[in-house]
Amino acid sequence: MLDVTMDMEQFDCPFIDTSADHDVSFSAMHWQLDTAAEQLETRLLVESPDRYELGEGLSALRDHENMAEYRLFSKEDGTAIIRTVIEETNAMSTITDHGGYITGPFLIEDGSEQWQVGFDDEATTEAALHDLEKGNEFVVEDRTDLSMEALFDTMRxxxxxxxxxxxxxxxxxxxxxxxxxxxxxxxxxxxxxxxxxxxxxxxxxxxxxxxxxxxxxxxxxxxxxxxxxxxxx
Structure with missing residues (x-):
């Protein structure tokens, strides 16, 4: 298994667009990709330096054209917890088309997103990264070859x-x-x-x-x- 960490700038992601326009950051607490419905469900911690900027960012996120469902659970000062369902982005479909899978939480701020994804072999990884370049800007920050034993040891x-x-x-x-x-x-x-x-x-x-x-x-x-x-x- 190859674990790849990328600094990703998707052109069709509500979270990236919102963090580029407003001083807010998003940290994934839970995520589930529904490949059949082509949607991603997430529960996110949203943080901002002040309450006003947080409100502006949440409003922009809620109204984004790629936002299918939005629910605010709580908001206090510069912090909020939300549930969202967004339409599958180009990057997400490219990853799943190559058999990739999420291996770590998302962190989105300043118009970019840290992705941690896994692939089963080197050839698949190279093909996925090549196709990702067609519709996204990204930099591979780390690339680690993990054995299944090491992965299960971490999980245990x-x-x-x-x-x-x-x-x-x-x-x-x-x-x-x-x-x-x-x-x-x-x-x-x-x-x-x-x-x-x-x-x-x-x-x-x-x-x-x-x-x-x-x-x-x-x-x-x-x-x-x-x-x-x-x-x-």
């Missing part, structure tokens, strides 16, 4: 991965920045290439404050690692 251990993800999200901005800076500076190398003093100078705080932020962040991450180990299959 999705809960463990989710545990780690939640721990990363639980970090405060200060904890995350401290740990990232420490890693980049070589604090965790052996021998160490950075010290608490050099990190304290970078953040303009005391060494005690840096140490405290580091230990808090490490504690959260280590707890999640232990929990994830228990859930690994």
């Amino acid at each position: 251990n999705a809960n463990a991965a989710s545990t780690m993800l939640e721990a990363c999200r639980d970090l405060t901005d200060v904890e995350r920045e401290t740990i990232e800076s420490a890693a980049d500076a070589g604090y965790f190398e052996s021998p160490r290439e950075a010290t608490l003093s050099t990190l304290a100078d970078e953040f303009d705080v005391s060494t005690a404050a840096v140490s405290k932020n580091m230990r808090r962040g490490e504690k959260k991450l280590l707890r999640s690692v232990v929990a994830a180990l228990d859930r690994l299959e």
